[in-house]
Amino acid sequence: MKKIYSLLVIFSFCQLSISQISSIVPTSNSIAQTSVADNHSWTAFNNPAMLGNLEQTEIGFQFENRYIIPELSNKSLQFGVVSNLVNTGISFSHFGYSLYHEMLIGLGLARNFSNKFSMGVQFNYYSAYFAASNSYRGALLPQVGLSVQLSPVFNLGFNTFNPTQTNLKTEFTEKRIPSIFSFGSEYYFSPELIWRTQIDKELSSNYRFATGFEYSMLHNLAIKLGAYNSDYLVPCLGFGFISGRFLMDLNCELHPLLGLNTMIAIRYHFLKH
Template structure:
């Protein structure tokens, strides 16, 4: 318990949102291994990061991931996701959970992504976020909207943008407390068939901007190697992915300069082949 309280104190002092999945941007192991970059990526987890990416994923798939945040069980985060091609687009259902009995967050969301033209895709998502504070503090909840777009600039460059909490949802009347509204924009550069380089900027409207840089290197079949960094706070990341038939296994870890490591793993089963 002392260890947990120490971690929480450090986290509140340095960056309170490191602990919270509020903001809907809880990580998946692929994104985490690339420095928490995601806005221009198209994969199973696009429903959690940028629903516009679901349209390019275009597969029925099931996935689960788990993060041991700062190696403290009370700060663990986990998520489940399903994507299904429907109505000339792809629908994604996601469920996530963070925390323990004294403080926990649970989120369920439904997303839809659609290709609008050869260059553009768009996605929307609706979430319900509940926060449970334990003991006599009760619980709170809010409905949260998201919108995302992707643009193919050329064969090499792909642009993504996403806004979380477009409706500025209020979580509590006390001091007019609202769920964070987060804006992200990023650019991906497909250097060649094996190397993807990405840069992303993230801005909580009530906090400093973050800059992220990451790479995904398809070193050999079936292995991918990933690395990245981001600012505010300073975090370095690395990870790998393995694809075997219809299974995708990902592992990553982030290292915070003060709070240490946050390992994460995930497994995806894709029913449809590309």
């Protein structure tokens, strides 16, 4: 019982101080969660336009251990299929534990238009478990993304998750599903050094300002450094590894109040046909 209370307290605090009600949306591979204009990486339920940039079919798994509390962790799975006409992606995300959990499943369609811009739409089905009624409730919600290459070294990205502000209604309460608008940029100082910036607004939360640098030190190793500010300034450090067809990202965030947040993502690229 004590554990449940502790969890509730921490969970409530997390709701207020991190990405608030957005726990179901997985943290992106990009440092400081600056994925909206990251043309080289597609993360489930982040900007679906990046699905259009996939050149090889891939499968990925991601685990986020929020503040070393298993009950607050997020697990996600993504599968992107490349084709000539349109790339297709299936994503799944799970947050919570047995007494309270949320799930998100999405089907995304995206295309890259002559390397000038990419557009993607995703249809997501959100469901949450309500212990009071021992039932699941769900809702369908859209997601739209855009990525534009304004010059060979500068990209802009835009993403909106649940712009229709669809919520879950039960007999007793209304559960708010996050409604997120993101806008960001990506700039290449050189092919090795990338700078990203991003602004997010979840409608019931504070603005989130984020920036991060990614430096490819070696062919198979990148170091990432960034920070974001919502209520607190959160420094972020990460690494990226490539080994054969495997790609691995390890990102850490140090929240001044809640502590360490770690994320690991592994992706596998299938052979190009």
